[in-house]
Amino acid sequence: xxxxxxxxxxxxxxxxxxxxxxxxxxxxxxxxxxxxxxxxxxxxxxxxxxxxxxxxxxxxxxxxxxxxxxxxxxxxxxxxxxxxxxxxxxxxxxxxxxxxxxxxxxxxxxxxxxxxxxxxxxxxxxxxxxxxxxxxxxxxxxxxxxxxxxxxxxxxxxxxxxxxxxxxxxxxxxxxxxxxxxxxxxxxxxxxxxxxxxxxxxxxxxxxxxxxxxxxxxxxxxxxxxxxxxxxxxxxxxxxxxxxxxxxxxxxxxxxxxxxxxxxxxxxxxxxxxxxxxxxxxxxxxxxxxxxxxxxxxxxxxxxxxxxxxxxxxxxxxxxxxxxxxxxxxxxxxxxxxxxxxxxxxxxxxxxxxxxxxxxxxxxxxxxxxxxxxxxxxxxxxxxxxxxxxxxxxxxxxxxxxxxxxxxxxxxxxxxxxxxxxxxxxxxxxx
Amino acid sequence: xxxxxxxxxxxxxxxxxxxxxxxxxxxxxxxxxxxxxxxxxxxxxxxxxxxxxxxxxxxxxxxxxxxxxxxxxxxxxxxxxxxxxxxxxxxxxxxxxxxxxxxxxxxxxxxxxxxxxxxxxxxxxxxxxxxxxxxxxxxxxxxxxxxxxxxxxxxxxxxxxxx
Numbered sequence: 001x002x003x004x005x006x007x008x009x010x011x012x013x014x015x016x017x018x019x020x021x022x023x024x025x026x027x028x029x030x031x032x033x034x035x036x037x038x039x040x041x042x043x044x045x046x047x048x049x050x051x052x053x054x055x056x057x058x059x060x061x062x063x064x065x066x067x068x069x070x071x072x073x074x075x076x077x078x079x080x081x082x083x084x085x086x087x088x089x090x091x092x093x094x095x096x097x098x099x100x101x102x103x104x105x106x107x108x109x110x111x112x113x114x115x116x117x118x119x120x121x122x123x124x125x126x127x128x129x130x131x132x133x134x135x136x137x138x139x140x141x142x143x144x145x146x147x148x149x150x151x152x153x154x155x156x157x158x159x160x161x162x163x164x165x166x167x168x169x170x171x172x173x174x175x176x177x178x179x180x181x182x183x184x185x186x187x188x189x190x191x192x193x194x195x196x197x198x199x200x201x202x203x204x205x206x207x208x209x210x211x212x213x214x215x216x217x218x219x220x221x222x223x224x225x226x227x228x229x230x231x232x233x234x235x236x237x238x239x240x241x242x243x244x245x246x247x248x249x250x251x252x253x254x255x256x257x258x259x260x261x262x263x264x265x266x267x268x269x270x271x272x273x274x275x276x277x278x279x280x281x282x283x284x285x286x287x288x289x290x291x292x293x294x295x296x297x298x299x300x301x302x303x304x305x306x307x308x309x310x311x312x313x314x315x316x317x318x319x320x321x322x323x324x325x326x327x328x329x330x331x332x333x334x335x336x337x338x339x340x341x342x343x344x345x346x347x348x349x350x351x352x353x354x355x356x357x358x359x360x361x362x363x364x365x366x367x368x369x370x371x372x373x374x375x376x377x378x379x380x381x382x383x384x385x386x387x388x389x390x391x392x393x394x395x396x397x398x399x400x401x402x403x404x405x406x407x408x409x410x411x412x413x414x415x416x417x418x419x420x421x422x423x424x425x426x427x428x429x430x431x
Numbered sequence: 432x433x434x435x436x437x438x439x440x441x442x443x444x445x446x447x448x449x450x451x452x453x454x455x456x457x458x459x460x461x462x463x464x465x466x467x468x469x470x471x472x473x474x475x476x477x478x479x480x481x482x483x484x485x486x487x488x489x490x491x492x493x494x495x496x497x498x499x500x501x502x503x504x505x506x507x508x509x510x511x512x513x514x515x516x517x518x519x520x521x522x523x524x525x526x527x528x529x530x531x532x533x534x535x536x537x538x539x540x541x542x543x544x545x546x547x548x549x550x551x552x553x554x555x556x557x558x559x560x561x562x563x564x565x566x567x568x569x570x571x572x573x574x575x576x577x578x579x580x581x582x583x584x585x586x587x588x589x590x591x592x593x594x
Contacts, residue, residue: 030441038469042434042477052475084470084477135569138440 003429004286005315006112011282011431013273014048014266015390016040020214020378022259023129023140032137033069034082036262037124041083044120044264050276052084055266056116059091059107061099061123063382063418067143067150070131079124093382096156097329098290098418099123100263100385105288105424107267117272122264123383129260156419172420175301176334177249184349192249195352196333197238200253200375202361203330207372209362209402212391214259214378222253247332254333254375261380263387283396286411286427287317295420301335304423305342308415312425318413320344323427325405326366327392328415329384330373336360339415340368343425367405370395385416389426396430432478434469442481443467447564447572452484456533463533466574472535484534486562488527488576491536493556495523495549523549527560527576540565543578545592552578552586 018040021028045052060079062069069075074092093103100123107119129140130150143150180186201222207213208221220228226237237243243251273282289311291304312318326345330336337351346354346366354360362370371377371391380387394400396409414426439455443466446453455467458480462473465484470477525541528534542563544552563577587593 030438032438032440035436035439035469038439039434039436042470046433052470081468081472082470084468084472084475086472132569134567136440136444136571138438138444 003317004284005317006108006285006287008112008114009270010108010111010267010285011270011273012265012285012389012393012428013268013278013280013282014044014046014050014264015393016043016047016262016264017212017390017394018043018262019212019216020259020261020380020387022214023126024142028260030138032131032140033124033126033260033262034078034137036260037079037122038082040262040264041085041120041122044122044266047280048266048268048276049278050118050266054118054276055085055088055120056118057089057091057107057110058085058120058122059093059103059110061093061103061121061382061386062125063094063096063099064125064127064150065094065382067130067146067148068126070137071133079122083122085120095422096419097331097379097381097384098416098422098424099382100387100389101414101416101418101424101426102290102385102422104265104385104389104426105290107265108285108288111267111269117269118276119267120264121267121386121389122262123380123386124262125380125383126260127258127381156421172295172301173247173250173255173332174334175299176338179299179302179334179338180349180352189249192352193239193251194235195337195355196249196251196254197235197243198358199333199336199355199360200238200251201234202355202358202364203369203373203376204253206362206370206403207376210371210377210391211401212387213372213376214257219376249334250332256331256374256379257376259378259380261378261383261387263383263390265386265389265393281397282431283393284429284431286429287312287315288424288426289315290422290424292422300420301417301423302338302342304417305339305415308423308425309342309344312427318425318427322411323413324407324409325370325392325395325412326368326415327371327388327395327412328369328373329388329417330369330375331379331417333375335417336368336373340366343413343415345413362403363406365407370400370403370405372403381418385418385424388416389414392428396428432476434477437469439467439469444571446483447574450564452486452562452574454482454484454529454534455479456482461533463529463531463535465529465534465537482531484529484531487530488539488560488562489530489557490525490527490541490560490576490578491557492526493523493541493544493549493553494525495544495546521545522575525576530559540575541578542575543583547592548583548586548590551589552582554589555582555585558582
């Protein structure tokens with residue numbers, strides 16, 4: 001009996017390990033986006049024991065390329081050259097922060113269909129910097145100096161109706177808080193606040209131990225931060241004005257970071273794994289599903305999760321009780337809770353309590369985002385999907401180091417969201 | 432050998448400021464990437480060394496596109512919207528190559544070729560030209576090519592162009 005919806009086995013056999021970064025970090029002075037891209041691709045190819053010429057197709061993800069790469073449309077050919085891949089067929093996926101996940105599913109389809117055996121998925125993003133159109137690409141400048149209009153948040157929203165309704169774009173971060181109030185009858189908003197504080201603690205513990213996180217080496221557990229700031233506990237600090245609220249329910253510690261990144265994964269068929277003598281444990285793709293909805297209507301995040309769950313259920317290869325790990329986009333605290341509940345990873349209405357009980361920490365029994373997630377580890381928009389999948393691979397191989405989940409991982413659900421308009425669910429299984 | 436993360440673009444452009452034209456020579460197969468790239472375009476190796484290239488090129492083709500005429504898609508657009516050279520000299524598109532084993536042809540802006548003489552100049556191909564380091568308004572250099580006087584004189588004479 002088939003254990004996967006795919007017509008052919010597709011496995012992840014190589015990944016990059018480049019950390020999240022920012023051009024204002026001293027070690028990145030003098031670089032352009034092309035060097036980290038080349039590095040990430042080379043790392044993934046080396047991990048998969050292949051050379052550039054062995055790649056048959058590339059699926060590349062990047063969202064904010066136009067201003068940030070120097071007013072260039074789809075620099076596919078130049079990116080290929082930098083990675084030694086000139087001449088290969090390449091697709092550019094632009095679907096906001098879901099780009100990486102969609103690029104991945106396109107790559108899976110390319111192999112599952114029988115058309116290819118070795119496909120590279122690679123992502124790139126530098127959201128807070130831009131390249132002037134009349135200077136070499138290593139002269140990156142902060143986005144604050146960009147004279148044209150560019151605001152990724154506003155650029156995502158409907159220019160027909162919703163851009164002018166003044167409401168749609170600001171309601172997404174608080175959706176889960178309002179959901180708990182409306183559907184679970186929660187009256188005490190302080191409970192949500194406290195739960196999100198514990199979520200931040202759990203996530204930060206993973207991030208400070210993960211060498212690929214943006215602030216690795218400089219950020220500390222919140223218990224230490226609290227002490228430095230003169231608070232008696234991490235929770236007290238996180239509920240103080242020092243960790244100010246940016247919306248009704250979301251505090252600064254529960255809001256997405258934005259940084260630069262490059263990342264890559266190598267996908268192969270079983271035949272290619274044998275041909276290239278891949279030594280790494282293959283991480284098989286069992287199933288995937290996607291949905292897109294408009295944030296003009298209430299409960300957009302939640303309803304996209306519901307749609308993806310419905311598809312996975314219909315396909316018949318997803319069993320929540322079999323998932324050992326959840327890695328999910330977490331643009332704001334509530335997104336992690338809603339995703340965990342809708343996909344049955346935690347019981348409905350219990351997600352917040354799981355955070356308070358620290359069960360979702362990397363060393364808890366129901367780990368979620370052990371690397372730290374978007375709010376503590378880093379988030380590079382169109383590249384983030386590739387990075388999240390890489391973190392899933394490290395965890396499933398047992399090579400995530402100090403933030404390694406403390407149990408065997410047979411199956412992982414990687415759930416990604418982008419733009420407030422696309423959600424993807426991907427089921428991975430250890431071979 | 433694993434990929435070694437290092438600045439490529441900055442090294443190249445700073446080299447030009449010092450009068451050096453840098454390429455990347457593959458340590459495995461000897462192929463030279465110009466402009467430099469960190470992965471060999473021929474064999475995929477990430478093991479390369481910086482090499483200094485000569486200030487002389489072999490001109491292989493002249494692809495005349497009048498850079499001053501409105502509607503021209505390539506060179507005029509580049510000139511107007513992107514890296515704007517300080518010089519007002521007219522140029523056309525050409526294909527040249529360093530006379531170094533392992534190098535490959537590349538597109539280059541060519542100075543010294545005019546609408547009046549380019550057809551006669553084509554009959555002289557291939558011939559050697561000098562590298563011209565083009566100065567840009569945002570204070571950086573790029574590699575161009577300039578026809579030597581001998582070839583300009585020959586082409587002008589054949590075309591009946593007065594000196």
